[in-house]
Amino acid sequence: MNISELIEAMALEMDMTPTEAGEMVNTILDSMSTTLISGNTIEIRGFGSFVIKNYESYRGRNPKTGEKIEVPPKRLPFFKVGKELRERVNN
Amino acid sequence: MKRSNLTRKDLAKTINEDLGFSQRSAGELVDSVFASLRQTLIQGDSVKLVQFGTFTVRKKSSRVGRNPRTGETMEISKRSMVTFKASKGLREKINSSDDE
Numbered sequence: 215m216n217i218s219e220l221i222e223a224m225a226l227e228m229d230m231t232p233t234e235a236g237e238m239v240n241t242i243l244d245s246m247s248t249t250l251i252s253g254n255t256i257e258i259r260g261f262g263s264f265v266i267k268n269y270e271s272y273r274g275r276n277p278k279t280g281e282k283i284e285v286p287p288k289r290l291p292f293f294k295v296g297k298e299l300r301e302r303v304n305n
Numbered sequence: 306m307k308r309s310n311l312t313r314k315d316l317a318k319t320i321n322e323d324l325g326f327s328q329r330s331a332g333e334l335v336d337s338v339f340a341s342l343r344q345t346l347i348q349g350d351s352v353k354l355v356q357f358g359t360f361t362v363r364k365k366s367s368r369v370g371r372n373p374r375t376g377e378t379m380e381i382s383k384r385s386m387v388t389f390k391a392s393k394g395l396r397e398k399i400n401s402s403d404d405e
Contacts, residue, residue: 216354217354220338224337227337238334238338241323243354246311249309250399254310254311256311257310258312259313260343266399293387293388303362303385
């Protein structure tokens with residue numbers, strides 16, 4: 215599923231115009247992005263939670279050339295699937 | 306800086322304030338979006354939300370593991386898990402923000 219399919223499904227299910235559904239979906243995603251960008255967490259019951267993990271810099275290797283490189287510290291969002299969803303994808 | 310946690314309630318509030326839906330329907334809209342994402346993943350399909358990221362269902366085959374407490378070997382059954390990879394744009398923004 216991609217974003218336009220999600221918007222289409224929402225318009226149909228919630229009886230909205232595609233424009234309204236699009237604004238609604240984008241508002242949610244923007245709000246989630248802004249939260250993560252500012253280093254805050256997201257917790258949606260029944261779906262999952264997002265936290266930002268900090269990774270220290272480390273000595274890595276370019277797997278292609280074998281060359282040693284210094285990997286700079288970085289932050290990545292980490293998604294932890296909620297209990298309900300985790301159980302349901304397994305059944 | 307104080308950390309905060311975004312929940313469905315906050316999302317509903319934003320929909321209510323920014324888009325003018327009633328508080329009640331804003332809550333229903335947020336729920337239906339996550340219900341739709343959840344349903345897609347339960348069917349085993351992935352969800353690709355370009356500006357945000359991709360959720361994928363990965364199937365892991367069964368393997369032999371060990372109970373770390375007793376040392377006993379046991380078969381870990383095959384299972385599915387949901388993984389998320391943030392979009393490139395979001396990853397870059399997370400790393401360029403000055404916070405911390």
